[in-house]
Amino acid sequence: MKLIFAVVSKDDARKVIDELSSGGVGVTKLCSTGGFLRIGNTTLLVGVEDAELDKALTIIKNNSKSRKQFVHYPSHEELVPGMKEMEPYDVFVGGATIFVLDVERYAKF
């Protein structure tokens, strides 16, 4: 069995979850925050049998769009007197960041 950690955009999370669920794949949604942009994203926990791994990854891939995100650093809240503001710029945020782990044991009590 495998455990997929998938970091996806908040805007795509609902569609990904719906497609996984209707495909018979169990999923748990966690609210997360990207360390770089410091804005909310969604981390999905997906436990699958090995034979279902590719199906789950394909669903995640097909429903996660990459997008440009405008970065304004430091943000207005972080700005302190004397700190210089950088020119705003774009970063390319991937559709989904995926980690696949082997599951040692799976149980439901």
Ligand code: 2BA
């Ligand atoms: P964030 O950390 O907010 O990063 C958002 C995007 O900013 C990244 O997109 C990347 O394009 C850019 N970025 C990140 N760190 C950077 C840096 N030090 N310098 C310049 N640009 C940087 P993605 O790579 O597609 O990542 C999207 C989100 O996936 C990340 O949000 C983070 O929440 C998660 N993630 C990505 N790589 C990860 C990793 N190795 N471990 C854990 N989470 C990761």
